[in-house]
Amino acid sequence: MNLYRFLQASICEICADLAADGLLPADLDLGRITVEPPRDPSHGDVATNAALVLAGPAGRKPRMLATMLAERLLATDGVATVEVAGPGFINLRLTAAFWYARLAEILHAGVAYGDSTLGGGEPVNVEHVSANPTGPLHVGHGRGAVVGDALGALLEKAGFAVTREYYVNDAGAQVDKLARAVYWRYLCALGESIADGVAERYAAQSPPEYGGDYLIAVGESLVASHGDSLVGLDEGNWLATVREAAVAAMMALIAEDLKALGMVFDVISSERALVEDGAVEMTLSRLQERDLIYTGVLEPPKGKLPDDWEPRPQTLFRSTAFGDDVDRPLRKSDGSWTYFASDIAYHLDKHRRGFRVLIDVWGADHGGYVKRMQSAVRAISEGRAELDVKLCQMVNLLDAGQPIKMSKRAGTFITLREVLDRVGRDVFRFIMLTRRNDAPLDFDFEKVTEQSRENPVFYVQYAHARCHSVIRHAEGEFGAEAVTDAALAAADLALLTDPAELDLIKAMAAWPRLVEGAAEAHEPHRIAFYLQDLAGLFHLLWTKGKDDAQLRFVTIADRPLTLARMALVRAIQTVLASGLKVIGVEAVEELR
RNA sequence: GCGCCCGUAGCUCAGUGGAUAGAGCGUCGGCCUCCGGAGCCGAAGGUCGCAGGUUCGAAUCCUGCCGGGCGCGCCA
Incomplete structure (x- = not known):
């Protein structure tokens, strides 16, 4: 339970x-x-501004109102002390029994602890990655992927009905360029079976704008499937075929x-499919009916x-x-739709599938696009849906403090896969x-793989493993049956009296509120x-046991x-x- | 020039309108030899970029500056 919400209801x-x-x-x-x-723990466990915000409307002095509320709050279950402080804050301390009840609640709930009904089953669409299908993912995509995936899981935990979605931009000029690069690889793969110089001339x-070696195999597979039948044709006769294979x-x-990232999507949407279904025309004609589309000349940028x-x-x-700053073009000079046009259609599609909460995770270089897309979502949903865009800043790769220089041309570009192979999914x-997603992030290969306190991955996983270790130790001393869930549920929790132990319980009791807050903020x-x-906090208590045997988790005599x-x-x-x-991230039971 | 994001301790960063703004690293001063190991305690260190405004109350919201990043019709 979110104890703050609980007390708010009481108030x-x-x-x-x-x-x-x-x-x-x-x-x-x-x-x-x-x-x-309260920020200052000496003020107690919980603080409320109730008297401060009600004083004005109620026509009472804040401290007087606070005293009145305090009197009745003292009678609330779980409240140990109440005091009025400062301009009219009410500070509460909760009883030990209340905290022990939270501990019991955690044991009973298991990893579902912190699950919330905040979302009320509201559908939320989280669109992330959505990289152009023109090559392997890079580290920046990886960041967006993790942010989107974790945000999805967070929202699910907070009671939203989440759909994780990937939008494939398979209709624009980029995939045509990809197809041309693959066509060249295809000619190369044919090698001596065609006339000299064909590939070179092409x-x-x-x-080719996509020069990566990863296209070689695609060219070869085209040879396997089509032989030399695509040679010598006009582009119009091979483009669709090659593009389809390449994408x-x-x-x-x-x-x-x-x-490799351990990521699963619920829906994969294709831009090309939308375009071919006429979704763009349909969407734009709806906007046209509402006089939201016109032909005009834009002011040049200042x-x-x-x-x-x-x-x-x-x-x-x-x-x-x-809410946008300027009106935005929908059609290119060659008559085809801009990316924006098909993206409006796509967002309408998402909205029509029942989503009023749309979240897109983008790279920060797309920041200039946020307002127009939000404007479009307001327009196509007639104000019923809202789009939140999470912009992810750059990931800087480093090794032992030295920036890693990357260049596509020099072939020193590091892909997401290479990073994952080197450090593992959990670390990444x-x-x-x-x-935060909007802050640049340094990723230092040395730091993220070292087993030290400065490495947060290790630090947290080690805490989890250490918990298992301690319990295994107790099993060794008292037998496995002594520490089963049932046995622990029957333990006398009132024996936990050290302040460090209570601090830990309080920190865990804050988890449900943290989940709800993070979910609401999409963070x-x-x-x-x-x-x-x-x-x-756990490592701290463990270490205290080194100095003070009274605080060791396992006390054979007791x-x-x-x-x-x-x-x-x-x-x-x-x-x-x-x-x-x-x-x-996997919760490991042992560190190797 | 315009828009968006950012500006918090020496460094890297937390902080969804609350009280005397926090953590880690680094620095300084003490300890420490292990339930499973990469340690513990303490200290110094801040006009929250600047200036106004809203509010009982602002790092947080609004406005204007300053500094950094990203973007700026027919790329996505």
Whole structure:
């Protein structure tokens, strides 16, 4: 349970009671009341601003109102002390029994601890990765993938009905360029079976923009499937065939990368399919009916002009009517749709599938696109849907503090797969969440793989493994049957009296609120930060046991105390596992 | 020039309107030899970029500056 929400409800009840007794106005707005942990722990376990926000509307002095509320709060179950502080804060301390009940709750819930009904089953669509199918994923894609996947898991834990979706941009100019590069590889693969210089001449006339070796195999497979039948044809006669094969091959490549990340998508949407279904025309005609599309000439961008700027009438979407800075073009000069046009159709498609909450995870270089897409979503949903875009900043690869220089041309480009092969999925996923999505992130191969306290992945996984180790130790001393879930559920938790033990219980009791807050803010990195904090508290208590034998988890001479502490350790292990599950990192029982 | 993101301790960064702004690293001063190992305690260190505003209360919201990143019609 979210104890802060629980106490907030209690406070609201008290206000209702006071109103019924004629001591407060009946129609007070209780919405601004917050219940939260005080920043300074010496102020107690929980603080509320209720008296401060109600004082004005109720026509009372804050401290007087606080005193009135405090009196009744003291009678609330689980509340040990209440004091009025500062301008009118009410500080609460909760009883030990309340905290022990939280511990029991964790043991009972298992990794489901922290699950919330906040979302109420509301459908949420999280679109992420959505890399062009033109090559293997790079590290930046990997960051977006992790952010999106963890955000999805977080929202699920908070009670939303999440769909994870990948949008394949398989209709634009980029995939045509890919097809040409593959065609060149195809000519090369035919080698001596065709006339000399055919491949060279093609490359000279149409320099491949995708030069990666990963296209060699695609060219070879075209030879296997089509022989030399594509040679000598006009582009129009082979482009579709080659493009289809190339996109399929690239999607297979990307699927492998995603599999290496341990990632699964619920829906994969194709831009080409949308376009071929006429979804773009349909979408735009709806907007046309509402007079949101017109032909006009855009003002040139202020400041330095693009070299080839010339005023030109274009088909424009009236995005300024929905918060954008300028209206945006929908059609290219060759008559085809802009990416924006098909993306509007795609977002309408998502909305029509029942989503009012849309989340897109993009690279920060697409930041200039956010407003127009949000405008479009407002327009096509007629204000019923809202788009949140999470922009992911750059990942800087380093080795022992030295930046790794990457160049596609020089062939020193490091793919996501290479990183995963080197450090493993768990390390990558965790590190990607050790910064907010909108902050640049340094990824140092040396640091993220070392087994030290400075490495957060190791630090958290070690805490989890250490929990298992401690419990194994207790099993060795008391027998496996002594520390079963049933036995721990029956332990006398009141024996946990050390402040460090209570701190740990309180930290775990904060987990449900953290999940809800992170879910509402769409900020999965908070999970990783929380796990580091919790692991730190556990390591701290463990270390205290080195100096003070009284605090050791396993005390052979005191079975009841050991059992109580095993309950604590099991709970810590459970909450760590619960958080690791959200970010998709394995909760290991042993470190190798 | 315009838009978006960012600016918090020496460094890297947390902090969804609450009280005396936190953590890790680094620095300084003490300890420490292990339930499974990469350690513990303490100290110093801040006009939260600057200036206004809203509020009982602002690192947080609004406005304007300053500095950095990204983007700026027919790429995605």
